[in-house]
Amino acid sequence: MNNSTKSNYNYPEIINRLEAKGIELYGNHFKIVETDHEIIYKLIAYFLKDEHACNQFNIHLEKGILLTGPIGCGKTSLMNLMKHTAPTGNKFSVKPCRDISFEFIQEGYPIIHKYSIGQLYHTEPRTYCFDDLGTENNLKYFGNECNVMAEILLSRYDLFISKKLKTHITTNLSATEIEKQYGNRVRSRLRQIVNLIAFDKSTPDKR
Template sequence: MTNPSKITEGGVEFSIGTFNGKAVNYNFHKIIIYLNAKGKLLFGKHFKIYEEDHSIILKLCNYFVKDYESCNRDGIDPTKGILLSGPVGCGKTSLMRLLKFIVPLQRPYIVIPCRNIVFGFNHVGHKIIEDYGNSQFFCFDDLGVEPMGRHYGKDCNTMGEILLSRHELFLNHAIKTHATTNLNAQELEDLYGNRVRSRMRQLFNLIAFDKNANDKRK
């Protein structure tokens, strides 16, 4: 029987809690040790989890491991996706790429930059909107800084259209969508309009870094 509290990386076994045969009792300290190790494998030896980010990471961990009591305390709805916001370089993308590994038995999501999606739209048109309005789980990275889509001379707010499609998927099939953004709620509304913004409230739990969070890239 698979033990979901044990994860092996690079020949090393990590424990992220204890398993009683039915459920995992997760240990946040052990999860941090694992995330540091996995982060170094994914992003290089200079990667590290910063203590100042532990409160954000704890909320994200509680969400991903479906700790309903903690989610309820933090005002997080486990049925929705995550919109992780914060300043440039605070580590949003790295965390979203990392955290899916603590729940290897859950259905994974694909992290994809929004600008790549728009470039695809410019090349092949509305098929791209259909492709990202499917039942795959996605995390749209850097939402809101992508250019306007343009195909055969016609402009299209590509990510806005995709978010509308994802909202339909969420309502009809409980398909989750995640995203990261540098923008605040007002900036997102200015960019995508009130219609999309209201649907984003239904799609996402907003988890935000402090606006003064350090740029880890420096």
Template sequence: MENPSKIMEGGVEYSLGKFDGQSVKYDFPKILVYLDAKGKLLFGNRFKIYKSDKEILLKLCSYFIKDPINCKKYEIDPNKGLLLSGPVGCGKTSLMKLLPNLVPHQRKYVVMPCRNIVFAFNHLGYKTIEDYGESGVFCFDDIGVEPIGRYYGKDCNVIGEILLSRYELFLHTPLKTHGTTNLNADELEEKYGERVRSRMRELFNLIAFNQNAPDKRD
């Protein structure tokens, strides 16, 4: 049987904990060692795990490995998606690309910038909303700062419509929706309206960086 507590990267074997033949007892410090190494492979040698991010990482890791104790402690529902919020440059997108590597046996999501989806809508129209709203597993990157869509002279709040469709999808299938955003709850409601904001509460576990988190791109 394949041992899910071991992962090979770049010819090096990393241990994430202990496997008893049925389940993995994960070891958070070992997970951080692996994430640091995998992050450097994905994003370059400037990538590093910051001490100030360890609580955020513990919550994110608990979600991905479905740790029942920590999920309960942090009020995380593993059946819902993730909305990772925080200021520009704090590392949201990188972490949402990195963390699924902890659980290679689970279905991966596709990270899609919201502005790219709106540009597709401007060319292709409402089929774009169907493509992203009615199937697949996605992480919508930078929710709330995308422009309004416009197709044949008619404006459309594209991501808002997609989120409403994703909510209906969530009610009837196990398909999750994930996202990142720089905006707070009030700003999201101003962008999309109270109805979409309400649906987002049902779709997502909110995990937030401190608003004073530094820009790691400097």
């Protein structure tokens, strides 16, 4: 991070704490490499609501996060670690898209409401990180095919407009691939509701 950035946070110290938490969660092999520090600085700035740093990184605090990168670069691990960084008002749940697709097979269309408007089980809309967008498939429920995540994301766009509800996403897909799989409407809505934070395509598999 640029030393001229005014911040009340010690980012290197926070990264050390995150690495220690990562070792606790994932084992002694876990390590935060220096080449990932800029990505992690951006995530820390966002989840701690560090306005000065976010302005430098062109991150809008009212939007969610779209974290993209190649397979194995650490997207899911980082978002799970950010749950331990985020203050109470910025909490979220990580939910694999494949799990949502399996729920849809079992329970049908109410699952779309569960992860969007929150009507299922009388729950309130929640902030989610939809993990590994693109790994789920279009599914059929009683013979009707449905692009489950496309419907959920479109509904959450409406919630962003009406209630400022945030949505976070991790994916291996490029913008073009997102449009191909979910349609131009979803791609357009995502531009409005998330900040793009992207690993370099050459980032090695850390697993």
